[in-house]
Amino acid sequence: MFSIDLSPxxxxxxxxxxxxxxxxxxxxxxxxxxxIPFQMYELTHSTVHVGMLGIVQLIPxxxxxxxxxxxxxxxxxxxxAAMTEVASAMGNILLLAFxxxxxxxxxxxxxxxxxxxxxxxxxxxxxxxxxxxxxxKKDIPKVSTLQSLKTTGGMILGPAIGGVLIASIGLKATxxxxxxxxxxxxxxxxxxxxxxxxxxxxxxxxSSITDGFRYAMKRPDLMxxxxxxxxxxxxxxxxxxxxxxxxxxxxxxxxxxxYSAPAIGAFLGSLTSSWTHKYLRHGKxxxxxxxxxxxxxxxxxxxxSFYWGLFFLxxxxxxxxxxxxxRATMWNETIPEEYRGRLASVEMISYSSGPLMGxxxxxxxxxxxGPSQALMMGGLIGGVSVVILGFGIRYFWHxxxxxx
Numbered sequence: 001m002f003s004i005d006l007s008p009x010x011x012x013x014x015x016x017x018x019x020x021x022x023x024x025x026x027x028x029x030x031x032x033x034x035x036i037p038f039q040m041y042e043l044t045h046s047t048v049h050v051g052m053l054g055i056v057q058l059i060p061x062x063x064x065x066x067x068x069x070x071x072x073x074x075x076x077x078x079x080x081a082a083m084t085e086v087a088s089a090m091g092n093i094l095l096l097a098f099x100x101x102x103x104x105x106x107x108x109x110x111x112x113x114x115x116x117x118x119x120x121x122x123x124x125x126x127x128x129x130x131x132x133x134x135x136x137k138k139d140i141p142k143v144s145t146l147q148s149l150k151t152t153g154g155m156i157l158g159p160a161i162g163g164v165l166i167a168s169i170g171l172k173a174t175x176x177x178x179x180x181x182x183x184x185x186x187x188x189x190x191x192x193x194x195x196x197x198x199x200x201x202x203x204x205x206x207s208s209i210t211d212g213f214r215y216a217m218k219r220p221d222l223m224x225x226x227x228x229x230x231x232x233x234x235x236x237x238x239x240x241x242x243x244x245x246x247x248x249x250x251x252x253x254x255x256x257x258x259y260s261a262p263a264i265g266a267f268l269g270s271l272t273s274s275w276t277h278k279y280l281r282h283g284k285x286x287x288x289x290x291x292x293x294x295x296x297x298x299x300x301x302x303x304x305s306f307y308w309g310l311f312f313l314x315x316x317x318x319x320x321x322x323x324x325x326x327r328a329t330m331w332n333e334t335i336p337e338e339y340r341g342r343l344a345s346v347e348m349i350s351y352s353s354g355p356l357m358g359x360x361x362x363x364x365x366x367x368x369x370g371p372s373q374a375l376m377m378g379g380l381i382g383g384v385s386v387v388i389l390g391f392g393i394r395y396f397w398h399x400x401x402x403x404x
Contacts (some may be wrong), residue, residue, distance in 0.1 A: 004149060004268040004271060008135060014192050015134040015143070021188025022127060023150045025085065028181025030158025031165070032092065035174045036113055038166055039099070041243040042105040051240045051363015054111045054356035057117040061356070062349050064121030069345025070208045072126040073338060076180055081130065082189045086125035089182035091116045096175040121348070126343035132332050133196055141277040144328040145270060148321055152267040156260045163256020176365045204210025222334070222343075223329045224283055224396025226350035228389050230288040232320075233351075235382035236297040237358025238313070241371045249306065261310040262317030265296075269321030283399035287390030289326070292319025294383035302374025327351075333401060 009016045037050045044050075071080055090363050095112050097107040128222075135143055165174045239259065246255035279285060296316025301308040335343045356379075391397055 001161035005147060005274070006146070008139050008146060009142050011139075012135055014195060015131070016136065017188045017191045018127075018130060019146065019150060021185040023154065024181050024188075025185035026151065026154040027158050028178035028261075028332050030154045030170060031162035031174055032095070032116075032178045034159045034162035034256065035166060036095075036109065037240065038243050038255065039171055040106060040109055041247070043104055043109065047240060047244050047363045047366050047396035049363075050243060051360045051366075053110070053113050054240070054359025054363075058353055058356040060114045061117040061121045061352055064118040065125065065195075065344075065345045065349045065352075066121075066209045066213075066337055066342075068122040068348075069125040069212060071122065072129045072341025072344065073208065073212075074239075074341075076195075077126040077130040077133065077341070078189055078192050078195055080126040081123055082186055084119050084126070085182055085186050085189065088116065088119040088123070089179055089186070091119055092175055092179045092182065096172060096179065099171045099175060103245055119234045120352075121345075124348045125341050128347065129341040130195075132337065132340050137333065140332045141329050143275050144332065145276070146275065147328060148266070148325050149270040151324075152263050152270050152317075152321060154263075156263040156267055159263070160256040161260030163254075163259070166255070176386050188323075197245055209342065211345065212339055215339055216346050219334075220393050220395035221283060221330070221399040222273065224390070224399075225286060225330055225395040226346065226394075227393075228286055228386055229289050229323060229327065230350055230354040230357075231385035232293050232323075232382050233354025234357045234361060235385060236294045236378045237355050238297055238300060238375055238378075239355070240359045241366050241374070244366070245371060254306070257310060258313070261313035262320065265314030265317030266321035267317075268314075269318040270325075273325055274324070276322065276325050276329075280401040281399070282330050282401055283390070283393075283396040285326045286323045287386060287397065289319045289323035290386045290390070291383050292316070293323070294386060295319075296379075298376050298379025298383070299357045301372045301379060324351075329401070330399070342402075 009019060038052060040050050040053060041047075068080075068084075091112065094115070098112060099106055131147070132140075132141065161177075162174055165177065189279050216226075242255060242258040245258060276285075293316045296312050296314075296319060299315065300312040303312055331343065331347055362374055362378055365377065368374075369377065
């Protein structure tokens with residue numbers, strides 16, 4: 001029942017170092033992912049301000065993400081990733097300094113969140129494209145599962161440990177731990193050797209960005225992977241409500257469990273995902289799985305029990321993981337190497353903008369209708385949107401992978 005093929009980690013030493021560095025860095029980032037909204041809620045006691053973090057991060061992420069993709073198709077991807085990791089580490093030091101200062105100016109926290117989003121936008125396309133560069137095409141489905149396992153592991157441990165650190169020794173230690181994970185990640189990137197040279201490099205420019213976007217627009221199957229996921233996350237994203245829900249329960253320690261529950265479900269999805277290597281109808285799989293996320297969030301809002309709520313969050317996380325595996329496989333199997341960086345930026349913007357817009361949408365909806373009604377309404381609206389888009393994009397719905 002539980003099976004993960006670890007052969008890519010054995011067969012590709014460069015990928016092994018990249019995987020280790022990304023895993024540790026992502027673990028630290030997920031700690032900060034919990035800390036910043038918690039700190040904002042502590043400063044403002046407002047779900048609207050917590051939700052607004054999404055918009056503040058989205059705009060710089062979109063702008064830097066497109067340039068990050070163009071740079072990834074133009075420069076050494078390893079060096080680009082290392083430089084942006086250094087920049088992110090420095091941003092983390094600024095977060096630590098702000099916390100140590102005791103300032104109550106939440107606008108500065110908005111500014112630091114936007115700055116970290118810029119660094120993420122520049123880095124993520126290079127990392128995504130570098131992964132494709134280090135492995136053979138036949139191993140892409142296996143690598144997609146491994147990438148999902150790494151992500152879910154970080155999403156479980158990061159928020160859980162972040163919640164414990166915040167409750168026990170405070171925000172300062174939380175940000176300090178994240179800083180040291182960046183140090184390890186930079187070391188792992190330095191260990192990469194003899195990376196294959198790109199066959200074709202396109203000078204980073206506005207025209208190269210638009211060229212990549214035009215390529216994506218010509219591929220309805222790719223566009224389907226973007227918009228279906230965005231719809232599910234924009235309308236049914238529960239995370240901005242977690243600090244307020246934990247506060248209403250009178251137990252800050254439960255904050256980490258709320259963040260970790262979807263990741264635990266996603267982790268189980270990764271462990272049982274060997275069947276996805278053989279399922280070739282990826283468009284249908286993504287649509288059904290995205291609908292499963294929305295259903296899980298609806299019942300999370302409906303539940304009156306904390307533990308049943310965690311269960312439904314887990315179901316949602318399992319469904320989202322299956323969608324993510326199919327999306328990553330489609331991207332890495334069908335996008336040419338010379339476009340991989342620029343399309344990785346489109347991918348990053350699609351799967352990041354949904355949650356970031358969802359932050360704002362759910363924050364305002366909760367402020368108007370209360371958390372439970374907001375979650376149920378968001379799950380319903382998201383589910384209907386997913387069905388309309390999934391069925392409506394014909395080439396996406398009927399997509400079938402070809403394998404020799």
